[in-house]
Amino acid sequence: MLKAHKLRMRLAAAVVLAALCSLPAQATSKEIIELQTQVQQLVDMVQRLQSTLDTRLGVVQHLAEQTADNANRISATVSALQQKINAQNDAGNGKLDTLSGQVQSLNDSVDELKSRIAKLDKTVQDMQAQLQSAQNPPPGAVAASSTPGAGAPQEAAPGVPPTSSMPAVPAANAAPPVQEAFQAGMRDYNAARYDVAASEFQDVIHYYPLDELAGSAEFYLGDIAYRRLKFSEAVKDFNAVLEGFPGSPKAPAAQLRKGLALLQMKDKRDAGVHELRLLIQRHPQSPEAAQARTKLAGLGVKPAAAPAH
Numbered sequence: 001m002l003k004a005h006k007l008r009m010r011l012a013a014a015v016v017l018a019a020l021c022s023l024p025a026q027a028t029s030k031e032i033i034e035l036q037t038q039v040q041q042l043v044d045m046v047q048r049l050q051s052t053l054d055t056r057l058g059v060v061q062h063l064a065e066q067t068a069d070n071a072n073r074i075s076a077t078v079s080a081l082q083q084k085i086n087a088q089n090d091a092g093n094g095k096l097d098t099l100s101g102q103v104q105s106l107n108d109s110v111d112e113l114k115s116r117i118a119k120l121d122k123t124v125q126d127m128q129a130q131l132q133s134a135q136n137p138p139p140g141a142v143a144a145s146s147t148p149g150a151g152a153p154q155e156a157a158p159g160v161p162p163t164s165s166m167p168a169v170p171a172a173n174a175a176p177p178v179q180e181a182f183q184a185g186m187r188d189y190n191a192a193r194y195d196v197a198a199s200e201f202q203d204v205i206h207y208y209p210l211d212e213l214a215g216s217a218e219f220y221l222g223d224i225a226y227r228r229l230k231f232s233e234a235v236k237d238f239n240a241v242l243e244g245f246p247g248s249p250k251a252p253a254a255q256l257r258k259g260l261a262l263l264q265m266k267d268k269r270d271a272g273v274h275e276l277r278l279l280i281q282r283h284p285q286s287p288e289a290a291q292a293r294t295k296l297a298g299l300g301v302k303p304a305a306a307p308a309h
Helices: 002-021 029-135 178-190 194-207 212-227 231-244 251-264 269-282 287-299
Strands: none
Touching (some): 178 212, 251 269
């Protein structure tokens, strides 16, 4: 628009100059001087107009640059704020995961305590039943005492109750020492004599249900079942470790093997993935958690479930 205006002004000046050139020779010098003065004024006006337009154009350009700078600063501020919000969300999710893991560990400890109390209560009840059975033998179990060589039993004196010998309580089969029974099971397990090893591990669980080695014995029973491709039985044994002995050193391995066993079972893929994720959440630094991450990556599954919105 400015260029067109300048072009029109220059055309006007050219027309004036052409008119001056076409004046007759007899034109007076006064008229020529007046015309030249008008032309000069017209040129001055054009120059002032051009200067004014240049100044205003500079102001507009400066405002545009300021607006662009402000927009860039606002964009940078928004980006920084978004990054800060994302960092806070990540930190909050991390704290939530940590808190969830602590709550889960507390629940595991409570479950372990309940299980131990239940087993202890059952053991006490069994001991009470055995003691009551020993103190009150069934009728006919007590044999009358007799004197060797006598034809008939002697009569008791009046007022004195007859004496009878208390039958000896049959001694229970002596339980093998827990360490010995467990080590025997481990030797047979390592030698792939799984039937014998399973029997020895079951002895540990039967005679020492509250001992920590009972949890390890449960784990190896599950592992034997897993090696024999009896995945449902293996899951049951691994559950016995996780529910009865959640604080056992074998708990991470039991959860890993449980997840792998579930993945081998039909229509149990989601349950297997859940177990592996739970293992990573409960024992994030354990070697079993690293194996679980590798397995989930091979399945194309994220190690952690997406948070609910």
